[in-house]
Amino acid sequence: MNDGDGHGSPPLRLDGITKQYDGGGGTVTALDDVDFTVERGEVTAIMGPSGSGKSTMLNMLGLLDDPTTGSVELLGERVAALSARERTDVRRKRVGFVFQDFHLIPTLSAVENVRLPTRFLDADYTDRAVDLLGRVGLADRLRHTPDELSGGQKQRVAIARSLINEPDVLLADEPTGNLDRDTGEAVLGEIQTIADAGVGVVAVTHDSLVGEYADRTVELVDGVLDG
Amino acid sequence: MADERASDQSVESSLATRLARRFPAGSLAVRNLSRQRLRAGLAMLGIVIGVFAVITLGMLGTALQTAALAELGGLGNQVIISPDDGEENLGPREVQAIRQAAAGGGTVIPLNSGGASVSGPNGQSFAQLYGTTQPAALFAVDDVPDTLRQGVAVGDELAAGLGARVGSAVEIEGNRYRVLAIIDSEGTFSPIRPGSAVVLPPDEFVADDYAQVVVQADSADDARAIADGVRERLNTRQERVSVLSLTSVLSRITEFFALLNGFLLAVAGISLVVAGVSIFNVMLMTVSERRGEIGVLRAVGVHRDEVLRTLLVESTLLGVVGGALGAILGTAVVVGVALGTRLPLSAVLVPTNGLVVLGAFGFGMLIALGGGLYPAYRAAWEPPVESLRG
Numbered sequence: 049m050n051d052g053d054g055h056g057s058p059p060l061r062l063d064g065i066t067k068q069y070d071g072g073g074g075t076v077t078a079l080d081d082v083d084f085t086v087e088r089g090e091v092t093a094i095m096g097p098s099g100s101g102k103s104t105m106l107n108m109l110g111l112l113d114d115p116t117t118g119s120v121e122l123l124g125e126r127v128a129a130l131s132a133r134e135r136t137d138v139r140r141k142r143v144g145f146v147f148q149d150f151h152l153i154p155t156l157s158a159v160e161n162v163r164l165p166t167r168f169l170d171a172d173y174t175d176r177a178v179d180l181l182g183r184v185g186l187a188d189r190l191r192h193t194p195d196e197l198s199g200g201q202k203q204r205v206a207i208a209r210s211l212i213n214e215p216d217v218l219l220a221d222e223p224t225g226n227l228d229r230d231t232g233e234a235v236l237g238e239i240q241t242i243a244d245a246g247v248g249v250v251a252v253t254h255d256s257l258v259g260e261y262a263d264r265t266v267e268l269v270d271g272v273l274d275g
Numbered sequence: 276m277a278d279e280r281a282s283d284q285s286v287e288s289s290l291a292t293r294l295a296r297r298f299p300a301g302s303l304a305v306r307n308l309s310r311q312r313l314r315a316g317l318a319m320l321g322i323v324i325g326v327f328a329v330i331t332l333g334m335l336g337t338a339l340q341t342a343a344l345a346e347l348g349g350l351g352n353q354v355i356i357s358p359d360d361g362e363e364n365l366g367p368r369e370v371q372a373i374r375q376a377a378a379g380g381g382t383v384i385p386l387n388s389g390g391a392s393v394s395g396p397n398g399q400s401f402a403q404l405y406g407t408t409q410p411a412a413l414f415a416v417d418d419v420p421d422t423l424r425q426g427v428a429v430g431d432e433l434a435a436g437l438g439a440r441v442g443s444a445v446e447i448e449g450n451r452y453r454v455l456a457i458i459d460s461e462g463t464f465s466p467i468r469p470g471s472a473v474v475l476p477p478d479e480f481v482a483d484d485y486a487q488v489v490v491q492a493d494s495a496d497d498a499r500a501i502a503d504g505v506r507e508r509l510n511t512r513q514e515r516v517s518v519l520s521l522t523s524v525l526s527r528i529t530e531f532f533a534l535l536n537g538f539l540l541a542v543a544g545i546s547l548v549v550a551g552v553s554i555f556n557v558m559l560m561t562v563s564e565r566r567g568e569i570g571v572l573r574a575v576g577v578h579r580d581e582v583l584r585t586l587l588v589e590s591t592l593l594g595v596v597g598g599a600l601g602a603i604l605g606t607a608v609v610v611g612v613a614l615g616t617r618l619p620l621s622a623v624l625v626p627t628n629g630l631v632v633l634g635a636f637g638f639g640m641l642i643a644l645g646g647g648l649y650p651a652y653r654a655a656w657e658p659p660v661e662s663l664r665g
Binding site: 107110112113132133136137139140141143145147151153154155156160164165167168172174209210213 | 292295296299300303306307309310567568570571572573574575576577578579581658659660663
């Protein structure tokens with residue numbers, strides 16, 4: 049499974065991750081002893097029905113949530129030792145997020161949405177944001193606000209945003225969830241291009257279309273990874 | 276083609292872009308506020324009203340105090356010495372002691388006094404008579420001559436009743452006197468009520484000793500020192516004179532005004548606190564509506580303190596703009612009141628009122644900041660997983 053392509057440690061690794069929640073009717077196990085490695089240049093699709101723990105797994109990969117047991121390693125380093133601030137920095141520098149319902153800020157233009165993760169940095173990423181929007185085919189929509197964009201365009205803005213920091217890992221939650229088939233294919237095409245550039249991509253989905261574009265597909269059922 | 280358009284657009288809004296880049300939290304805050312204009316406007320209105328109330332009440336209070344003290348000011352510099360109960364009059368020894376106490380700090384004016392029936396061209400009236408060599412110093416009005424020789428000064432109310440004018444004659448206990456001056460009782464403050472009094476040369480009184488001595492001190496401090504000096508010289512062994520210094524009355528008036536102003540400001544301050552509660556409420560709503568967005572910000576690597584700052588700038592902006600509006604309105608209304616009433620404008624435009632405006636503005640801003648504190652903290656510190664779910 050760990051067939052690294054010579055770039056050193058894998059960008060992200062989950063090692064024996066278990067996540068339990070205290071629900072109303074007792075303890076719920078969302079993830080059960082999951083081992084998973086994100087490889088550079090590879091698109092991995094995590095498939096599974098609703099409630100199978102896909103989102104929890106993505107949150108672990110995105111350093112947004114802590115496991116109950118097990119460890120998350122980023123570039124060979126255990127994440128548990130990092131402070132909240134350091135984790136935020138890691139997310140800003142290494143991870144790109146594409147959310148299910150785009151989650152663009154409605155008051156900001158496409159360019160501003162794309163450079164949102166860098167907004168509080170001293171350096172100016174506007175040129176890169178314009179460049180990224182051009183790459184996803186939105187060069188003529190730079191000043192448009194999200195309500196002036198179609199669903200596919202919004203998702204492409206979200207993808208451009210996830211790339212503003214040149215991430216090592218791109219995490220996508222249902223990237224085609226709100227898109228028609230043609231638009232979905234276009235978006236998956238973009239994602240494949242990103243992986244070709246050496247980024248490790250993980251897409252959580254129950255859309256079989258994503259599976260077609262993935263280099264590797266794993267199934268998550270009731271918190272247990274299979275594949 | 277696309278690139279050209281892009282560069283055109285960035286030139287178009289380059290100033291806004293540059294500002295946004297310099298103040299990332301500020302520009303985000305302004306846009307967030309513009310999303311819910313009515314709500315932001317209403318929250319701001321609370322601050323406008325609060326700051327307006329503090330400024331109008333505060334400035335009017337200060338202006339009234341300033342105006343009142345300006346009119347009463349002369350009073351505070353007078354020390355009135357009269358014989359203590361049971362004593363007769365003030366003799367030359369007492370006057371001498373008072374002169375020593377007042378040396379260098381004020382003018383000593385011994386007064387004879389009595390009452391008599393006065394008749395003039397048109398009528399007759401009972402009047403208070405005073406005898407002094409220095410009427411000008413006592414009444415501090417221009418048209419009272421320095422010394423009265425063979426004539427009297429008549430209070431304006433009495434003169435009106437008698438039909439006396441400058442130059443006409445009045446008769447007191449069978450003696451005729453020429454009226455040398457009419458004392459304008461409006462413009463003067465004095466322990467004796469000049470309106471219904473007649474001031475004569477002291478020689479006209481039979482007695483050699485004085486009913487009271489008025490010391491017109493150069494300042495309130497001098498007045499206090501003179502009052503103490505007189506007490507020390509005359510009252511150490513036995514209470515021979517009673518010393519009335521209006522300085523203490525004046526400081527009590529000042530205290531009263533301070534209390535009144537404090538009370539008014541507290542009432543107005545409460546309205547500002549209420550405005551703070553409404554900002555708190557608005558920010559709480561805003562933050563819960565934007566939970567998802569805040570989660571995205573946190574997920575993509577915006578730090579907690581950066582989120583906090585953005586939200587605090589948002590609530591503080593409400594205070595800054597509302598406070599500025601309230602300050603302008605309040606100042607305008609107070610100046611309008613001064614122009615439309617007898618309150619002099621000079622009493623409004625005193626340094627204290629500058630402080631009132633600054634203080635009210637600053638307080639409004641702080642209240643708005645305070646109102647945003649908890650909602651902003653709660654939003655920024657919520658784990659991004661939770662906020663993304665919301």
